[in-house]
Amino acid sequence: MTQIPDNDEDAGEDALTERYRAASAAEDSRPPAALRTAIRAQAWKQLAVPAARASAGASPRVASDRSPAANDSHWRLRAVAGLAVVAVGVAIVMQLRRSDTQAPVAAATSKTTPPAATAVPATAAAPDNAPAVATGQVAQSRAAAASPPAAARVADAKTTPPEASAAAETSNFVQQTARAGAAAASATLPVPVPVLVQFEAGAEQPDAAAASELRGIGAYLRANETAQADIASYFDSGDDSGAAAELARRRATAVQTLLESLGVPASRTELTAPASVGPAADTADAAGPTAARVGVRVSVR
């Protein structure tokens, strides 16, 4: 039986290989003569090319030390080149994104910064050995981040060590950039669909699920200054005591308060008087005034 070496890396000379070679040699199949002829002709042709070049004064058919060897591992060079291209691409994309997030900061600053702020360069308080990031848009954004309390900044520069001032400035810049990024991201939020706010029986505050949906509306309203929220409340008409209408009103107010806590001023929400919508059809709504509901709709004006 053929024994196959177990660990020998170059175990080519064993009985199995010899058996294969013997079997292969026993076969009389050979490459066609025409193939050899064609290959030789091509080899001759390749020799003729450099000979012609040499006669024309070009360099002889000798490998240049600078040209890559035909049997080099080209894939390594290609892999490194490929990685370099990817890295450059990623760097460009990151730079572009960074520029996009800084643009809103600069725009906001131009509206709110008093002229005095621009008279105090953002880098004025930074020491000479501070990180050199104040170039182009970065410098502009840093100035924007520090611009509102311009006088305070000057005071800080006098009373705090340069290192602390630079660190605070950098921190401001980072926070401002993050806020600008968040604003830019929320500006692209889709218009929320109208939310039917749910309440527990007898409760005046929205439940957790409704509060979560209202947070989405709040985010949209913060990102879109022209957006307006209409808070329309209604109640089941089966109750004649007026308690349902009162509860609907309180619930609508609770929704308005909740939106205020989310950063939406009351001026941007509009409460409408509770409306009767007919007797409840299901058992839950038939439970009396506690079944009254408040609807919230967001519209862009």
Added chain:
Amino acid sequence: MAGASEPDETLMARYASGDMAAFDALYGRHELKLWRFLQRSVRNRATADELMQDVWFTVAREAARYRPTARFTTWLFTLAHHRMIDAHRAASARPAAVAAGEGLPQQLEQLPDTGNPEPMQELESRDATRAILEAVERLPAEQREAFLMQAEGGLSVQEIAAATGSSFETAKSRLRYARGKLQEWLRESV
């Protein structure tokens, strides 16, 4: 006249300097090995002839840039490996050709083995010479290629790894599996 004892690398250098006899010697030395390797790898004679011509055309074209940093044989089989991959890609664009059994290493694993559909029992009726050749053809493409590189080209595991662009361990593993299967099948055929 190119000496029969001259290393391949020397013959390549001589051919690059314009000595056609050196090319003849080189070709004669490797013609049969490479052709068998290609034929048994692709299992199609016409394709093997085409690949053979392509490989040697490349050798002739690139001779001036060849440097003896590794054995000529390794480079030769590396070229053959790459040409087979190219041929497989071209064949993949022609479904009929793939179905006809022109499959090549790597991707061939995913295709049905059309090389030798006969049951192993039929091997028993053949002589031992035929048995091992048919057993080699039954090997998975990558294992077959590794075995043939060693058996025909005399390549070491390290050289097989370099020629196929795989790691040393991968090449070693393929070779070991190939030899294990061959041994098992041949044992069954006795």
